[in-house]
Amino acid sequence: MPLKLYDTMARAKRDFAPKDPRRVTMYVCGPTVYNYSHIGNFRPVVVFDVLFRLLRRLYGEDAVRYAANVTDVDDKINAKAAEEGVPITAITDRYLAAYNGDAAALGALPPTVQPRATETMDAIVAMIGRLVENSSAYAAEGHVLFDTQNFADYGKLSGRPLDEMIAGARVEVAPYKRHPADFVLWKPSKPGEPVWESPWGPGRPGWHIECSAMIEQELGLPIDIHGGGIDLVFPHHENELAQGVCDGHQHGTYANYWLHNGFLNMGEEKMSKSLGNVTLAHDLLQQQPGEAIRWALLAAHYRQPLSWTEDALVQARNSLDHLYGVLGRARHIEAGGSGALAEEQLEPLLDDLNTPAAMAQIKKLATDLDAAVRKGSGQAAPLKQDLMALASVLGVLQADPQGWFQGGADEGLKDRIDALVAARDAARRAKDWGEADRLRAELTALNVEVMDGPAGATWRLLSVKEGEQA
């Protein structure tokens, strides 16, 4: 079964065929680094990380080139820097580090490249130059604007005819625009703002051109997959597409597959900074294992809206507890035997990244593995192999099971718990149930649950305790 991906341009699932199977290219719009990103911002990070992992599996690890950009030129960055009285790099470095740290905590592999707008300035200026050169753009009053009238396919990606957009326009049209839909490629900087030289005067690039230039520089046009949030379809991706096609008429196309993830909602509404209903991933990660958050983010199909609730996290955590329980019981099993991951295990993911179905598959494999371990069946090894392989494509279940259950405890606490568990074990052997129950109550007070088994007792922390020492 071939990989099928839903392409926003085609408005349908299409069989995926890279231009060159030895060099598969993917670009995903990354953050503007002026603040901590909220959990909704990380949905595409996790979703496209799964796609990245899947592509690496299908085409080989070295064959996939994944670029995720960083916008580090922006009004909000300037405002923040001015507010703190520091250079913009102090702001962008700080929040980029936080962003990358959070992404790693959510189990996302680093992209192949993470280009920054400030480091792509030559390519940006060069690209604008070519667009002016071939009459796709025009200069006016220190600005350079893209001439939408000169690009017949403008609006094709988002399905918006030009005149409709004008009718619905809610913004005042700048006087120097030839057409209301024309958008900025280059604009003058305000006093005190970072500035770069260009043939059209000192200034800075518009948002859309940054991505196009980074794609051209890092991946080359056209790319196989362009991803991002559904809200970026218009205007950002529409504009990128227009620039990209007009810059390279020889390609005739910019990206062969457009993928867009649905929103993460707080209640009925989208989570967004402007609505003020955000939960920062950075804060959430203080309270929950990144893997539980990742699991919750993948619990819905990526194109569906996802409601973010406390309960969703609890359910994710419980699911992982169960799966790590199985893996803990199977810890002595050497995975292997069946060779490559069975094709059928991958099928849900091959069908437009159906992560909920893949998670159901994992659960089935886990149940079978558990039974095989219990019976001492030879099937345990291949089952574990398949389970771990599928889990690795999803980027989950890679931790040591004991670490998962006990990871929230520091060494001192662990020793204390181990001593209590051992004492309780002795009491149980002596059939001193009163003492055993008393010790269990003591453990419960520490938020620890003991599980008696044939090979002795094991324990786990029920949840990460607040105020935990690092």
Next chain:
RNA sequence: GGCCUGAUGGCGGAGUGGUGACGCACCGGACUGCAAAUCCGUGAACCCGGGUUCGAUUCCCGGUCAGGCCUCCA
């Protein structure tokens, strides 16, 4: 106003023209000193109205509700 999504059991969430995934929770049983974990089992859904069909939750039309984009936005 224009364009576009979605509506599934207590909750989350796949999928399908005909025998009701999967998870979490709940209930009964087994196991256990008691629990936990595990196993076995029960119950429970497809927004409304039309249409197509032998048969629709699944296709078509209309409606209702919710959400998104058209402004920075994952």
